[in-house]
Amino acid sequence: MSDTPSPQGDEALPVRARGLVKRYREVLAVDHIDLNVRAGDVYGFLGPNGAGKTTTLRMALGLITPTEGTVELFGRDPLREGARALDGVAGFVEAPRFYPYLTARKNLQLLAALDGDGASVRIDEVLDIVELGPRAGHRVGGYSHGMRQRLGIAAALLRRPRLLMLDEPATGLDPAGMRDMRALIRRLAGDGITVLLSSHQLPEVQELCDRVAIVDSGRVVYEGALADLRRQGGAGYRLRTTDDALALDVARGKEGIEHASAGEHGIELQADEQHVGELSLALAHAGIGILALTPELATLEDLFFRLTEGGADGADGAGGGVSGNGAKPQPAQVG
Amino acid sequence: MSSAGAASPAAAAPVVPPARARSRRPSVLSVYRWELRKLISQKRTYLGLALVVILPLIFVVFEGLHHDHNHAENIFATEITQSGLATPVLMLLFMSGFFLPLAASLVSGDIFANEDGNGTLKTILTRSVDRGQVFAAKALAAMTYAATAVFVSAAVATIAGVISWGFHPVRTFSGTDVSAGEALLLVFASNAVYLIPLFTVAAIGVLLSATTRNSAAAVVGTIGLVILLFIVGEIPGLEGIRPYLLTEQFQAWQGLLRTPTYWAPIGHSAWVCALYGVPALFAGYLVFLRRDVAGG
Numbered sequence: 001m002s003d004t005p006s007p008q009g010d011e012a013l014p015v016r017a018r019g020l021v022k023r024y025r026e027v028l029a030v031d032h033i034d035l036n037v038r039a040g041d042v043y044g045f046l047g048p049n050g051a052g053k054t055t056t057l058r059m060a061l062g063l064i065t066p067t068e069g070t071v072e073l074f075g076r077d078p079l080r081e082g083a084r085a086l087d088g089v090a091g092f093v094e095a096p097r098f099y100p101y102l103t104a105r106k107n108l109q110l111l112a113a114l115d116g117d118g119a120s121v122r123i124d125e126v127l128d129i130v131e132l133g134p135r136a137g138h139r140v141g142g143y144s145h146g147m148r149q150r151l152g153i154a155a156a157l158l159r160r161p162r163l164l165m166l167d168e169p170a171t172g173l174d175p176a177g178m179r180d181m182r183a184l185i186r187r188l189a190g191d192g193i194t195v196l197l198s199s200h201q202l203p204e205v206q207e208l209c210d211r212v213a214i215v216d217s218g219r220v221v222y223e224g225a226l227a228d229l230r231r232q233g234g235a236g237y238r239l240r241t242t243d244d245a246l247a248l249d250v251a252r253g254k255e256g257i258e259h260a261s262a263g264e265h266g267i268e269l270q271a272d273e274q275h276v277g278e279l280s281l282a283l284a285h286a287g288i289g290i291l292a293l294t295p296e297l298a299t300l301e302d303l304f305f306r307l308t309e310g311g312a313d314g315a316d317g318a319g320g321g322v323s324g325n326g327a328k329p330q331p332a333q334v335g
Numbered sequence: 336m337s338s339a340g341a342a343s344p345a346a347a348a349p350v351v352p353p354a355r356a357r358s359r360r361p362s363v364l365s366v367y368r369w370e371l372r373k374l375i376s377q378k379r380t381y382l383g384l385a386l387v388v389i390l391p392l393i394f395v396v397f398e399g400l401h402h403d404h405n406h407a408e409n410i411f412a413t414e415i416t417q418s419g420l421a422t423p424v425l426m427l428l429f430m431s432g433f434f435l436p437l438a439a440s441l442v443s444g445d446i447f448a449n450e451d452g453n454g455t456l457k458t459i460l461t462r463s464v465d466r467g468q469v470f471a472a473k474a475l476a477a478m479t480y481a482a483t484a485v486f487v488s489a490a491v492a493t494i495a496g497v498i499s500w501g502f503h504p505v506r507t508f509s510g511t512d513v514s515a516g517e518a519l520l521l522v523f524a525s526n527a528v529y530l531i532p533l534f535t536v537a538a539i540g541v542l543l544s545a546t547t548r549n550s551a552a553a554v555v556g557t558i559g560l561v562i563l564l565f566i567v568g569e570i571p572g573l574e575g576i577r578p579y580l581l582t583e584q585f586q587a588w589q590g591l592l593r594t595p596t597y598w599a600p601i602g603h604s605a606w607v608c609a610l611y612g613v614p615a616l617f618a619g620y621l622v623f624l625r626r627d628v629a630g631g
Contacts, residue, residue: 061461064627082465083360091461097454101376110369114462116361159462 012075014039014089014163014194015060019069022055022218029055031218032069037163037196037211042189044209044226045198048308052218053198057093057167060196061086073163091165091196095172096152100141104132104151107140111155119158126154129184145172153184164188167198182208206300216308229303236296237276240266242289250286254279266292361464363471370476374442380480383438387484390434391426391492395499398422418503420518422496423489424525424592430488431529431585436536436561438484443477443540444553447623451548457628470623474541474616481537482530489526493519511594521591528588531605535581535612536561542619545626578603581611 015037022030030052037043047053058064060071062078062085070077076085098107105123112119127133130150135143140151149169156164169185170178185208189195199205205212206226213223222229241247248267251260256275261268271279276293283290374380398415414421450456459469505518513521539560543553564582567573577583587604590597 058457058627058629061457063457063460064629065625083463086461086463089461093457093461095454097458099373099376099453099455101378102373106372106376110372111458111462113365113369114361114459114464116359116365116463118359155458 012072013037014041014074015043015071015165015196016075017056017060017069017071020056020059020066020071021068022052022059022064023067028218030059030066033213033215033218033220035071035213035220035223037194039162039194040189040192041211042185042195042197042209044205044212045196045215046200046202046205046212046304047215048200051200051215051308053200053215054094054167056215057091057165057196057198060165061089061091061093063093088159088162089165090156090159090161090163091167092152092156092169093165093167095145096148096155098140098148098151098155101139103137103139104143104154105136107151108136108155108158112158115159119160122158122160126157129157130154146174146177149173149177149181153181157188161193163194163196165196165198168200169197170199170201170204178204202299202301202304214304214307221307222303226300230300236268236270238263238266238268238292238294238296240291240293241283242291246286247283247288250282250288251279254282361468363468363475366464366468366472367475370446370472371479374476374480379445380442383441383480383484384487386434387430387438387488388491390430391422391488391495394426394429394492395422395495399499414506416500418505418515418518419496419498419500420493420502420505420515420522422500423492423522424505426488426492427525427529427588428586431588432565432582433558433561435481435485435488435529435533436585437558439477439481439533439537440540440554440557440561442480443537444544444555444557445550446473446477446541447544448548448550448553451628452550460628466624467620470545470620474538474619477537477541478534481533485526485530485533489522493522507592507594508589509594513594525588525591528591528601528604529585531601531608532581532584532587535584535608535615538612538615538619542615542622545619545623579607579610581608584608 013036015035017033017035020030020033020035021028033052033056035045035056045053045056055064059066060073060078062082065079073085073089074087076087078085098104099110102110104127108123108127109120112123124133127136130153132147132150132154135147140148143151149172153166153169156166164185166185170181173181182204185195185197189208195208197205197208209226211224212226212229213220214229215221239247239251244262244267248260248262251257251267251269254275256271257279258270259268269279280290280293415425447456450459460466502515504512504514506512507521536557540553540557543556544550547553547556561582564580568577568580568582584604584607587600590600
């Protein structure tokens with residue numbers, strides 16, 4: 001994990017957390033979390049319920065004070081600089097909340113007034129983006145959960161964010177709503193907005209994110225590119241040949257080929273691309289024909305459970321070595 | 336983003352381009368304006384106002400039916416039918432101890448706690464306003480409401496009184512007569528002076544609201560403190576502290592209705608109220624500035 005000093009100004013990381021700790025009396029909710037969200041990332045903040053994701057987001061937005069550590073948004077600390085640190089930052093923590101006795105439009109007018117900078121002229125635009133224009137005159141108290149989520153996105157977009165922090169944005173939505181929410185997030189990311197997406201929904205993260213931090217029991221157990229994680233966790237191959245028994249002997253004798261075993265549908269093995277290439281040559285040299293050689297990357301779900309349920313054993317275990325960020329004894333946890 | 340449409344506007348609509356840095360920040364005034372709009376939009380706001388409107392009307396109707404005022408303890412009560420301008424004075428006398436503090440605490444005790452309960456505090460604190468601005472705007476809104484309650488009550492009492500008994504000169508507590516015009520000014524000034532202790536009650540409500548995060552606890556706590564101070568003021572042997580009790584300041588405005596004007600109780604009231612109100616506001620500010628916003 002990078003520990004470079006935080007540059008100031010626009011070049012600073014959208015989110016940079018160092019040694020973030022939040023303790024509620026004896027309960028350690030967040031345990032020395034480091035995060036590096038880079039400009040342009042769609043960054044998945046992934047973890048089971050109660051892992052400390054929401055608490056971390058609250059600290060990032062300056063809503064709660066860290067017990068230890070610092071968090072900076074574009075090089076600015078929300079605790080020291082207050083609202084100025086949230087310039088270019090928008091989003092919501094847990095479900096977005098609005099004044100139920102006001103209409104959606106009035107809620108947005110209020111929030112635009114609290115944003116300044118001419119945000120009020122964008123109200124119709126953001127309502128159109130989330131398709132709430134026709135219902136903008138209705139009181140939010142009568143809105144469904146999905147409509148409130150969409151209004152939450154609209155409220156965030158009012159700020160013309162460079163960084164969008166979304167906490168479980170698809171939770172509670174129906175499948176179509178989830179699909180549309182993902183499409184919107186993808187589109188926002190495509191327009192250059194850095195997205196920090198906190199979620200416990202693996203398909204959502206797998207579909208949207210390019211970098212992830214996996215957090216468990218208040219600790220980051222992995223941070224990096226999703227592709228790297230998947231490569232680390234399961235550069236596996238399935239091999240079918242004209243003579244599987246002989247091919248297995250050849251594979252076991254080759255350097256760089258690991259965990260070669262006979263499976264139900266052929267030989268399963270783990271190796272990097274270079275060694276797989278060497279194996280294919282060796283098989284040909286031994287007169288064995290290759291019928292199929294299929295790469296099988298581990299799914300995010302596999303990796304997630306290895307990291308969060310397997311702990312240190314899972315991270316280093318024979319079933320697929322995933323490099324975590326150090327495993328410590330499990331602290332008590334809070335959501 | 337609905338699934339029903341043929342093409343999702345999420346994919347078709349233009350997305351707001353990212354901004355660089357903010358040039359104009361909102362002022363406390365714009366936050367305050369929205370605090371007032373929120374108050375205006377809530378039904379509970381009108382509960383306190385209804386109380387302070389209905390009571391003078393009931394009073395006027397009752398006094399209109401009840402013709403024996405000669406045995407009243409207060410000069411304004413004996414003069415009630417001589418001038419409609421005695422009515423707002425009597426109503427202030429009647430409502431200053433409990434009903435107006437109750438109206439003030441209904442809003443001041445609710446002003447932070449309600450947002451905590453709804454989870455909207457995190458919504459406004461993740462915009463471009465600092466916590467100090469939000470605190471100032473909410474405290475000002477709570478006091479604006481208290482002032483509104485006082486002057487609405489006074490206006491209703493004055494109008495109802497004048498309609499019932501006419502716009503005539505009034506006899507003061509000192510027994511001297513003042514013209515109707517001067518009496519009207521004195522009514523206004525008396526209510527304005529009464530705002531000093533009432534703002535103090537609102538400041539205590541704001542503190543409890545920011546601290547307890549519970550509307551009921553803050554409202555009951557505020558009005559409970561007023562009742563407690565009344566009780567303390569009645570305990571034999573504690574006469575020495577009575578001039579320093581907040582509840583004693585509720586009657587300081589009566590100094591204006593004497594000839595010559597008694598300024599001493601008004602000045603005394605101002606600094607005693609400051610002793611209660613300023614620390615309450617400052618403590619509320621510090622609590623709000625440093626506290627975690629984790630609800631909702």
